[in-house]
Amino acid sequence: MNFFETQHLTKAFGGLIAVNDVSFQVVKGEIHGLIGPNGSGKTTVFNLINGYYPITSGKILFEGHELNGLPTWKICKLGIGRTFQVVKPLRRMTVLENVMCSAFNLTTRRDVAKEKSLEVLEFCELSKKQDFQAKGLTIGDRKRLEIARALATGPRLLLLDETMAGLTPQEQAEGVKLIRKIRDAGITIIIVEHIMQVIMNICDRILCINYGQEIAGGTPAEVANNQAVIEAYLGKE
Amino acid sequence: MKPNHWSKLIIVLFLAIFPLIVPSDYYRHIFILALMWVVIGSSWNLLAGYTGQVSFGHAAFFGVGAYTAGLCVTKLHISAWWGMLLAGPVCMVVAFFIGCVCFRLRGPYFNLATLAIAEIFRLTAIVWRDLTEGMQGILIMRTFRNKTYYYYFALILAAACIYAIYRVIRSKWGYYFVAIREDQDAAESMGISSFRYKTFSLLISSFFTGLAGAFYMNYMGFIDPEVVFSLYFISIMAILVAIIGGAGTIWGPAVGAFIMVLLQETFRSSFFGLFPKWVSQAHVLVFGLLVIFVIRYMTNGIVGDWIKVQRLWSKNKEQPLASTGS
Amino acid sequence: MDVFIQTMVSGILIGGIYALVGLGMTLIMGVMRIINLAHGQLMMVAMYITFVLYEYFNIDPYFSLLVSMPALFLLGVLIQKYLLNPLLRIESIIPQNQILMTVGVAMVLTEVMRFIFQSDYKSVKTPYSSAVLYISSIAFNFPMLIAFGIAMLLTAGLFFFLLKTDTGKSVRATAQNKDAALLLGVNAEWITQLTYGLGAALAAAAGTLLLPIYYLYPDVGGPFTLKAFIITVLGGLGSTVGAIMGGLVLGVAESLGATYISMALKDAVGMVIFVLVLVFMPGGLKTLTKV
Numbered sequence: 009m010n011f012f013e014t015q016h017l018t019k020a021f022g023g024l025i026a027v028n029d030v031s032f033q034v035v036k037g038e039i040h041g042l043i044g045p046n047g048s049g050k051t052t053v054f055n056l057i058n059g060y061y062p063i064t065s066g067k068i069l070f071e072g073h074e075l076n077g078l079p080t081w082k083i084c085k086l087g088i089g090r091t092f093q094v095v096k097p098l099r100r101m102t103v104l105e106n107v108m109c110s111a112f113n114l115t116t117r118r119d120v121a122k123e124k125s126l127e128v129l130e131f132c133e134l135s136k137k138q139d140f141q142a143k144g145l146t147i148g149d150r151k152r153l154e155i156a157r158a159l160a161t162g163p164r165l166l167l168l169d170e171t172m173a174g175l176t177p178q179e180q181a182e183g184v185k186l187i188r189k190i191r192d193a194g195i196t197i198i199i200v201e202h203i204m205q206v207i208m209n210i211c212d213r214i215l216c217i218n219y220g221q222e223i224a225g226g227t228p229a230e231v232a233n234n235q236a237v238i239e240a241y242l243g244k245e
Numbered sequence: 246m247k248p249n250h251w252s253k254l255i256i257v258l259f260l261a262i263f264p265l266i267v268p269s270d271y272y273r274h275i276f277i278l279a280l281m282w283v284v285i286g287s288s289w290n291l292l293a294g295y296t297g298q299v300s301f302g303h304a305a306f307f308g309v310g311a312y313t314a315g316l317c318v319t320k321l322h323i324s325a326w327w328g329m330l331l332a333g334p335v336c337m338v339v340a341f342f343i344g345c346v347c348f349r350l351r352g353p354y355f356n357l358a359t360l361a362i363a364e365i366f367r368l369t370a371i372v373w374r375d376l377t378e379g380m381q382g383i384l385i386m387r388t389f390r391n392k393t394y395y396y397y398f399a400l401i402l403a404a405a406c407i408y409a410i411y412r413v414i415r416s417k418w419g420y421y422f423v424a425i426r427e428d429q430d431a432a433e434s435m436g437i438s439s440f441r442y443k444t445f446s447l448l449i450s451s452f453f454t455g456l457a458g459a460f461y462m463n464y465m466g467f468i469d470p471e472v473v474f475s476l477y478f479i480s481i482m483a484i485l486v487a488i489i490g491g492a493g494t495i496w497g498p499a500v501g502a503f504i505m506v507l508l509q510e511t512f513r514s515s516f517f518g519l520f521p522k523w524v525s526q527a528h529v530l531v532f533g534l535l536v537i538f539v540i541r542y543m544t545n546g547i548v549g550d551w552i553k554v555q556r557l558w559s560k561n562k563e564q565p566l567a568s569t570g571s
Numbered sequence: 572m573d574v575f576i577q578t579m580v581s582g583i584l585i586g587g588i589y590a591l592v593g594l595g596m597t598l599i600m601g602v603m604r605i606i607n608l609a610h611g612q613l614m615m616v617a618m619y620i621t622f623v624l625y626e627y628f629n630i631d632p633y634f635s636l637l638v639s640m641p642a643l644f645l646l647g648v649l650i651q652k653y654l655l656n657p658l659l660r661i662e663s664i665i666p667q668n669q670i671l672m673t674v675g676v677a678m679v680l681t682e683v684m685r686f687i688f689q690s691d692y693k694s695v696k697t698p699y700s701s702a703v704l705y706i707s708s709i710a711f712n713f714p715m716l717i718a719f720g721i722a723m724l725l726t727a728g729l730f731f732f733l734l735k736t737d738t739g740k741s742v743r744a745t746a747q748n749k750d751a752a753l754l755l756g757v758n759a760e761w762i763t764q765l766t767y768g769l770g771a772a773l774a775a776a777a778g779t780l781l782l783p784i785y786y787l788y789p790d791v792g793g794p795f796t797l798k799a800f801i802i803t804v805l806g807g808l809g810s811t812v813g814a815i816m817g818g819l820v821l822g823v824a825e826s827l828g829a830t831y832i833s834m835a836l837k838d839a840v841g842m843v844i845f846v847l848v849l850v851f852m853p854g855g856l857k858t859l860t861k862v
Contacts, residue, residue, distance in 0.1 A: 058434060084436035092434070098427035100493075100664075109424040112417040113436040121417070161436050299667045346850055353606050354849060356667055357800055361845050364797060368839040426664075476793075481674055488671075493664040530686065533678030537654065540672045544663035 009072050011036040011196060012165055017066035019049075019056055019220075026052045028220040029066070034165070039187065039197045041211035041228070043204075045240055049220040050200040051093055054167050057198075058090050059083045070165065085113060089163030091154035093170040093200075097142035103153055104129065104138040110160035125160055131193075132156040132186060148179045155186065159195075166190060168199040172206050184210055208232060216240065260400060264393040273392040277464060279506040280399035281457050284406045285479075286486030286498030288453040291410050293484070294492035295419065296446040297426025298348075301356050302363030304479035305343065306336045306451040308370065310458025311473040315383035316376070325385050328459040336455030337448045344444045351429070360476070367474035382469030385462070395464050402460060403499070406453045411495050413449060422446050426493075454483075477529075481536070489539050491546030500548055508535070573708050578830045579823060580709055586822025587719040590815040591777040592795060593802030594729060595770035597814040600803055601746035602766040603655070605669045609677035610774055611795030617643050617775030618787050619684055625695045625782075632695055632782050633717065639779045640772040647771030650676055651764045677792065685789040693787040700783050718780035725776055726815060729769075733811070742766055774799075794838060801845040820844075 012034040019027040027049045034040045042050050055061045057068055059080040068075040075083055084090075098106050107125040108118075115121050129135045132152050137145065142153060151171050158166055168187065172180050180203065187210055191197055201207045207214065208228045216224045216237045224234040231237055264273050285307060293299045313335045314328020321327075347358040370377045377383070389395065413419050421442045424432040429439050462468055473479065482505065490501025512528035515521065539546075592614065599607045617639040624630040624638060654676065658669050665671070702713035733739040744752040745762045753759050774795075785791075802821050806813025821841055828840035 080433040081436050081438045084434060090434050096428045096431035098424050098431060100427060101423060109420045110435045112420060116417050157435060294664055299665055350849060356670060357606060357804060358849050361842050365839060365842045372835050484671060488665060530679060530682035533675050533682055536675030536678060537672065540668050540675060544661050544668055
């Protein structure tokens with residue numbers, strides 16, 4: 009049994025096929041990259057895994073459970089956390105309260121949830137800002153908060169959607185460090201990212217899709233040298 | 246003890262001995278109504294201010310509660326006080342079905358659906374004469390002639406309501422409610438079933454609104470559909486009470502209830518007889534102007550903006566939930 | 572059978588006027604994404620204007636369209652400019668504060684009219700108020716026919732405006748994508764004012780057209796506000812073609828309800844349709860036609 013896999017995943021919006029017959033496996037403990045040009049269907053794949061959109065056809069399996077048709081919150085409870093490309097902070101709550109909302113997945117006691125949240129904030133290096141209102145955070149901190157919130161639900165698989173976009177090079181370096189730290193804590197990661205430097209650096213394996221179809225897969229080196237991938241990004245010579 | 250705790254204590258003490266020091270039945274009446282509105286406003290606030298589901302139809306629950314008490318007398322031939330026991334559960338059942346319909350909708354669709362459902366209840370109560378006596382209304386004998394009993398009853402009801410909501414807000418449910426208000430999609434992805442928790446919020450809210458309705462029947466001794474299912478004087482008034490005091494705050498609706506009831510009464514009585522009679526005819530106009538004024542200049546209400554003001558000069562971080570403020 | 576046809580005919584005729592009410596609401600909904608809960612009350616104000624013109628200046632209700640529509644257009648622009656638009660800049664816990672504002676406007680309009688005219692029922696009795704045309708055994712109420720005709724003309728005019736003029740295209744662009752319209756240089760502030768003004772003017776037309784066959788009192792607006800939003804939802808929020816169909820459907824449904832169920836439940840019929848549509852067809856009639 010694979011830790012996580014999709015089988016012939018397909019999503020059509022009316023006549024437009026956004027994701028077409030995508031199958032891939034994720035091994036426990038790895039960082040799996042998902043790349044492709046703009047509009048190639050990466051975020052849609054996340055929205056399908058996450059249950060935000062219903063699947064047109066195909067299957068998603070997580071630790072042997074079929075995710076098809078489950079609501080988003082149940083998928084989260086099964087152990088899949090996610091961040092959003094366009095961050096969604098709970099604006100008029102403090103950073104700590106934001107994370108506590110997630111931590112209540114594991115407990116109903118407020119003090120336990122608070123303790124757990126403080127740990128997660130420490131882990132994400134957000135402790136100093138725990139009493140800030142989420143709407144007042146910088147973009148970098150908002151992205152961290154997204155990750156912290158996803159982590160506090162106690163996931164075994166984490167979906168990261170463009171967590172580096174819009175960050176300064178220094179923030180990116182810290183982000184890479186954080187992602188490695190999450191992996192070292194035993195959480196498997198699927199990451200969508202545009203910044204090639206980042207993705208080539210941290211991923212164990214990469215899947216490249218274009219127009220909703222998989223065009224290449226393998227180690228970073230294999231994908232980087234794949235003719236189809238180069239064409240997808242740069243166009244045909 | 247901090248100074249604002251002292252002021253709270255004084256207010257509580259004042260409310261506790263109010264009927265003993267103020268012999269006028271008229272002022273007791275005003276305070277009883279204000280306490281009733283504390284209950285309705287706070288309940289609405291739990292659903293709208295904390296959970297973000299702005300109901301334009303709380304009259305449905307108030308009316309169902311009032312009619313539950315009234316029907317105890319006319320149909321079951323038992324005391325209307327049984328209505329106080331039955332109204333809560335009956336309203337929760339009604340609310341559950343309303344929730345199943347309305348929570349499939351978001352934003353303005355939700356507002357409209359709640360408004361429409363309350364209107365359906367009103368029209369049904371008018372037309373279904375066999376059950377409700379229609380526009381004739383239900384008249385019952387009041388139990389006590391002395392308003393002091395009713396006063397304490399309302400006070401206990403209001404205190405229980407605020408305490409219950411306070412406890413809910415401090416619990417996991419409270420965090421979930423605010424999460425749903427702030428961003429439903431984010432909440433879902435954090436493992437929160439928005440439908441389930443919206444329903445919980447609605448059930449609690451309808452329970453207390455129904456109790457307030459049943460109390461109204463017992464206290465006033467008369468109800469008709471146009472009064473208890475009124476769009477403006479129940480549903481909209483509930484919204485105003487909460488907003489003027491501060492939506493999304495524990496004490497806001499309580500403050501708002503006293504302000505609204507006192508203002509209304511002041512105009513209805515032409516400033517207690519000091520002004521010419523035509524002023525009293527304008528009391529609904531004043532009500533409307535107040536709606537416009539509050540929404541234009543005081544969207545976060547007195548308590549809502551009060552905390553913001555307080556934060557400026559005292560770095561007090563022990564707010565129960567920093568969900569208030571702008 | 573005659574009863575049925577007669578019911579359908581009166582339903583369709585009144586439906587034409589409802590469509591006018593619904594169109595205004597739909598425009599506002601489409602551009603501002605708010606429900607205008609003062610819609611019926613704007614209509615009521617127009618009815619009082621028409622009433623005053625007839626009573627004191629002897630102006631035929633159909634000519635007073637030329638006064639009531641511009642007057643309400645202006646009122647609408649002012650409401651949007653000074654009461655609704657400023658709210659966009661305020662962040663509040665309750666996101667629906669614009670809707671609440673329209674509720675406040677509705678109350679003030681009603682009460683001001685009550686203050687001036689008292690709560691008495693008024694009506695305009697023109698010589699042709701009860702004129703009836705017969706086609707075989709089916710009666711066509713003459714003022715209703717005229718009202719229906721003018722309503723259709725106004726609707727056509729609105730479509731011409733929206734489809735053929737630059738300003739009309741800006742309105743449609745703003746309704747479709749506000750941010751993009753802003754980028755393309757559309758003055759959104761003015762477009763919202765224009766839209767609310769137009770919506771109010773259309774409501775005014777409906778009010779004026781109804782007056783010869785209807786009676787008038789300050790609370791007459793409330794039921795029409797409810798009808799307007801039933802039509803808007805029925806048609807699919809923001810869809811103009813849908814609003815016309817919604818108006819006709821509501822007119823016919825009410826008419827059938829009044830004939831075959833009970834006069835008293837006429838208004839409830841609309842509400843029930845409304846909730847059913849919201850739940851089972853959230854896109855409204857629009858989803859059936861793809862217009």
